[in-house]
Amino acid sequence: MYRYSEFDDAFVRARVAEFRDQVNRRINGSLTEEEFKPLRLKNGLYLQLHAYMLRVAIPYGTLDSRQMHQLAHIAEVWDKGYGHFTTRQNIQFNWPKLADVPDMLEALADVSMHAIQTSGNCIRNVTADHFAGAADDEIEDPRPTAELLRQWSTDHPEFQYLPRKFKIAVSGSPNDRAVTRAHDIGIRAVRGKGDETGYEILVGGGLGRTPMIGKVIRSFLPKDDLLPYMEAILRVYNLSGRRDNKYKARIKILVHETGLDELKDQIETEFTARRRVFPGVNQRLLESLNAHFAPPEFVDAESSEYELRRTRDPLFRTWCDTNLNRHRDPNLAIVTISLKPVAGTPGDATADQMRTIADLAKSFAHDEIRVSHEQNIILPHVPKAFLPRIHDRLKRSGLATANIGLISDIIACPGMDYCALATARSIPIAQEISQRFDELRLERKIGPLKIKISGCINACGHHHVGHIGILGLDRAGVENYQITLGGDATETAAIGKRPGPGFSAEELIPALERLLDAYLTIRLSGNETFLQCYRRLGDQPFKTALYPDSARKAA
């Protein structure tokens, strides 16, 4: 884990003091709301439907028990006793009061945390693979790179007033768990000819109104060149990105309108010039960051307790089958703690649940916790021997839902229950889906399935890359839900396609039932996933299932 230097600590504390001053200057009239808004956004503070909302950064999704305890404390003191983990590995508090926010930021600074650049038209909190440092397929841990980018992008003087927000994701594995292809910049560790590691750089991915898959702009960038190359991309974007229309202001539109080759030429020219005056950092700095993320010392623990419990306890076995991933050390497992109980709010955790997770991490899992973009919590380093005890404890806290990767493991944005931008609600839809398919006892039969729900076209719920995507819209004053099929967030990324018109909230669940019934009927075997089946057959059979009336008319 990264430990703050004196510089980091002084920086975040100065930033809290600055924000406290900005709040006072907003109240005394020195700052207009127009001027205050970008300043508060850069400090994570939104004004939502019912209240202010504070979005706290969890850089590259990594935190420890002390930090998780502090989040629980903040939830209880200044909020309503819970927090919402988001698709950008952040946590949001839904009910703060303006005057309390500087105190909340102070409490975050006490545990080396902040809310800097979690919103606004700047480089946002850098995200990374939530299995970083534990996955068995990893070329390198992406977090030293992500931490370097955090430092470099924090209050970068040139890039605080970009045409639009700018998101960077880093992956260290060939299997992409960080959705790098749907980011403004995606960075993937790759091996060069001489087996040295470098980066593949993707640019212009993004969801929202105009979903696009990122394009490779450099297939191999030496590690030393990362920062000047980032500065070159950002500078070209800052100077040339559109500022006349916020829906055309992301870099994906610049890539699209300028053309990848032309833009690449501009970036390379800027890079050559930039590298002369800003050489960036050398391997030495990255090495020192690497040391922060050195894996804990794993001990060979007796795991017979785990084997025994597996054979005797079917609930435990089911949970292990869905919620564990292979660790690079065979004595350990990666545990995903589901924040998707049946009929619950995806991504929400109470203060008590946060404390439970923190205590488990501290006692049994090398004091490391991760937040995934799929709105779950990960214990990345768990000796298998401790799994039975962890499962027991999770069960008592309502955290033992065995559904990772299944139909009820839904990503959902807050939607119109909280968000001022939303056009419809997302949370009740997620709740109904998980409840209905639990009643039908179909979850395991359906198998791996990613449902992602957004409450507006901005696509915070990643609906475009859901195997089944759901987009909530306002159709003449009524909530209406559009379905997309065949999306994929991984290294084989794809944007889902819309099979036909949307459904009212009442029609939606029956439509999904018809869709999944059809899948169960037409799949080759229990091993063919929904996505594989869709790719094999195209959307016709699914269309027929979704719209039986129009299929009948056509016949």
Add this chain to the structure above:
Amino acid sequence: MARRFTPKIITTNDLLEGDVIYLTADGSWTRRFSDAKLFLEQAEAEAALARIETRQDIHVGAYLADAETGIDGRPQPVHFREQFRATGPSNYFHGKQAETGDVQVQ
């Protein structure tokens, strides 16, 4: 022919608390939709909005929202977004639906 004017209320969020407030007939603010002043004339609604928009020290982002008269004779929301703002989120009993009493702000 000009379209018939849908009656409006004026709503915004309180600067310090962040919660939803509505303009009342006597020019003060209420936290209850049903206590808001219902504007039946477009010109009057727009003039009132222009007047209160200058009060950045009180609120953030005032706008006109469609409303109608309920069976109790008091204003009620037309669009579902205003219904949610007037009550609170649907996943927890939080927000206005959980608040009792008729708290007035200055």
Add this chain to the structure above:
Amino acid sequence: MNRIVRDDGFHPDDLEHGEFLTLERLEAGVEAPVLLQLEPDADPSDLPRHFAWISGIRIHFPNFTDGRGFSLAARLRQLGYGGRLGAFGHLIADQYSQARRSGFDEVVINELMAARQPESQWLAKSGWRQRSYQAHILRSA
């Protein structure tokens, strides 16, 4: 009357009556040192051959949320411009540090802004050298 903001506070604008040329006018040729005003979409790549004739440059910020001026300033410094460089238009005190770290020497504000955000609010940002992650990274490397 405009104010020039520097690290030590407000100053009268000594260039208030100066004649600022546009980039097109400069490129048409000049015979004595001149002042130059740049819009944020200016392309400065040919500017270095005129540097000897430029006694000062001001970059326009049409709105404080339009950050092109910061990159333009950084690009001018990268091209080797070592002369006086100011930002004018709509900038707020909270941007002073970013302006300085992007290469500006000073920010020019109008009387209304100087009244709404008095000198003390700008002086509060004068410690911009202390807290730069970018400088910190270069020091660590």
